[in-house]
Amino acid sequence: MENTYYNPADLKKFGNITELQPEMGRKFFDYYGEVFKEGALTEREKALIALAVSHAVQCPYCIDSYTSDCLEKGADENQMMEAVHVAAAIKGGAALVHGVQMMNKIKDLTM
Amino acid sequence: MPIPVKSLKAQQHQFANPAYQLEVLQHAGTEEGDFPHFGAKLQEHQLYPLQPTGTTILQVNVGKMCNQTCRHCHVDAGPDRKEIMTRATMQLCLDALAKSPQLTTVDLTGGAPEMNPDFRWFVEQLSGMGRQVIVRCNLTIILANPKYHDLPEFFKKHQVQVVSSLPYFSASRTDAQRGDGVFEKSIKALQMLNVVGYGQEGGGLELNLVYNPSGAFLPASQRSLEAEFKRRLLGAYGVVFNSLFCITNLPISRYLDYLIESGNYSSYMEKLVTAFNPEAAANVMCRNTISVGWDGALYDCDFNQMLELKVQPGTPQHIRDFDLGQLDQREIVLNQHCYGCTAGAGSSCGGSTT
Ligand code: SF4
Ligand code: SF4
Numbered sequence: 001m002e003n004t005y006y007n008p009a010d011l012k013k014f015g016n017i018t019e020l021q022p023e024m025g026r027k028f029f030d031y032y033g034e035v036f037k038e039g040a041l042t043e044r045e046k047a048l049i050a051l052a053v054s055h056a057v058q059c060p061y062c063i064d065s066y067t068s069d070c071l072e073k074g075a076d077e078n079q080m081m082e083a084v085h086v087a088a089a090i091k092g093g094a095a096l097v098h099g100v101q102m103m104n105k106i107k108d109l110t111m
Numbered sequence: 112m113p114i115p116v117k118s119l120k121a122q123q124h125q126f127a128n129p130a131y132q133l134e135v136l137q138h139a140g141t142e143e144g145d146f147p148h149f150g151a152k153l154q155e156h157q158l159y160p161l162q163p164t165g166t167t168i169l170q171v172n173v174g175k176m177c178n179q180t181c182r183h184c185h186v187d188a189g190p191d192r193k194e195i196m197t198r199a200t201m202q203l204c205l206d207a208l209a210k211s212p213q214l215t216t217v218d219l220t221g222g223a224p225e226m227n228p229d230f231r232w233f234v235e236q237l238s239g240m241g242r243q244v245i246v247r248c249n250l251t252i253i254l255a256n257p258k259y260h261d262l263p264e265f266f267k268k269h270q271v272q273v274v275s276s277l278p279y280f281s282a283s284r285t286d287a288q289r290g291d292g293v294f295e296k297s298i299k300a301l302q303m304l305n306v307v308g309y310g311q312e313g314g315g316l317e318l319n320l321v322y323n324p325s326g327a328f329l330p331a332s333q334r335s336l337e338a339e340f341k342r343r344l345l346g347a348y349g350v351v352f353n354s355l356f357c358i359t360n361l362p363i364s365r366y367l368d369y370l371i372e373s374g375n376y377s378s379y380m381e382k383l384v385t386a387f388n389p390e391a392a393a394n395v396m397c398r399n400t401i402s403v404g405w406d407g408a409l410y411d412c413d414f415n416q417m418l419e420l421k422v423q424p425g426t427p428q429h430i431r432d433f434d435l436g437q438l439d440q441r442e443i444v445l446n447q448h449c450y451g452c453t454a455g456a457g458s459s460c461g462g463s464t465t
Binding site for chain 1: 322324
């Protein structure tokens with residue numbers, strides 16, 4: 001084990017996960033590749049979604065990858081920051097909407 | 112990072128020295144070692160030695176003087192560069208063209224080619240010979256001085272194809288690469304070109320834009336970026352153009368300096384090497400283009416010209432000795448910067464190659 005949990009050099013080794021389970025790993029990467037191909041959404045739109053999700057799941061590997069990918073696909077800084085705000089709004093909203101549950105419970109428990 | 116106003120040469124910077132650049136390129140690598148030599152990489156794909164497939168384009172660099180000092184410029188051009196092609200050397204180019212009808216296209220580059228005092232004369236002669244003329248126009252030159260304001264009309268008169276850099280459809284990314292205020296002036300110049308009829312679909316006056324990344328990353332698919340550029344430029348500024356050429360930045364001169372200063376050199380080289388595409392390698396532009404320097408020297412491409420790598424010894428070295436038959440038999444001079452032409456969808460002065 002290393003002294004830190006994350007090492008940027010590990011990102012390049014992602015493909016190595018197939019070493020311990022080749023079939024599932026290969027299927028995952030085939031699927032992954034298919035998902036990011038242009039379809040009903042453009043590659044740029046998919047990269048922006050991936051960037052937003054990377055922030056929501058707080059994965060530094062994904063943030064590294066999809067920041068570069070968004071730039072390469074021609075997204076600009078404004079679009080990228082708006083995508084991060086979408087992630088933040090959903091995460092914040094998801095926390096806050098549970099306030100309704102809390103309020104229901106308060107009602108149950110109080111006079 | 113602010114854009115320096117002086118060329119590397121005027122700063123007496125070490126990257127103004129081609130031998131030093133080649134030295135740095137030789138030792139590009141990661142912890143695992145240096146990258147394979149480009150020639151060896153071609154050999155794996157039966158493309159070595161690399162030879163022309165038939166040259167049809169003469170690319171003439173008429174001088175290094177420019178009104179801009181873009182951060183990524185592979186020419187190290189700028190207002191302080193005095194190297195400029197004389198009319199006598201232009202005449203030698205015309206003589207070479209006269210005996211080489213296969214060269215149907217003449218691609219004029221610089222610096223800002225329009226700053227050469229004999230630029231208009233040269234274009235008139237070339238169009239008089241019935242050759243397709245391409246001018247790599249940086250757009251801002253059209254507004255730089257009243258004497259350039261009529262360039263759109265002049266281009267139109269000679270049916271010149273205009274190819275212009277616009278690294279992004281927003282000011283921030285464009286100005287970071289090309290200088291403060293360049294985006295706004297470029298848009299004005301594009302509107303002036305549109306007014307005389309450039310960029311209209313089927314109108315015959317071709318206006319193509321060049322996208323090259325403003326940073327240490329590779330360009331995306333040309334088709335998808337072109338659609339985005341068209342939508343944005345039309346929507347925000349009413350600007351139309353024909354095609355977008357995606358060009359990868361090659362790791363030489365000022366772009367090499369940027370890569371090193373920003374700490375991106377190794378990772379960028381690794382990106383280029385990892386993205387090596389044999390199909391793009393088969394289509395590199397040096398297979399159909401010969402490049403002439405401001406002093407008449409011959410090169411395989413404008414990048415080799417800036418690295419002072421002349422065409423293979425034993426073949427004509429100067430435009431006065433031009434012999435297309437002999438030059439088409441040459442072996443192209445390669446080095447590690449060539450990985451920039453073969454990454455991903457490939458890159459040339461006409462954009463992607465696959
Ligand atoms: S990239 Fe073009 S416009 Fe910019 S400094 Fe170089 S020659 Fe001039
Ligand atoms: S850099 Fe020049 S010589 Fe090398 S592959 Fe590209 S066009 Fe050919």
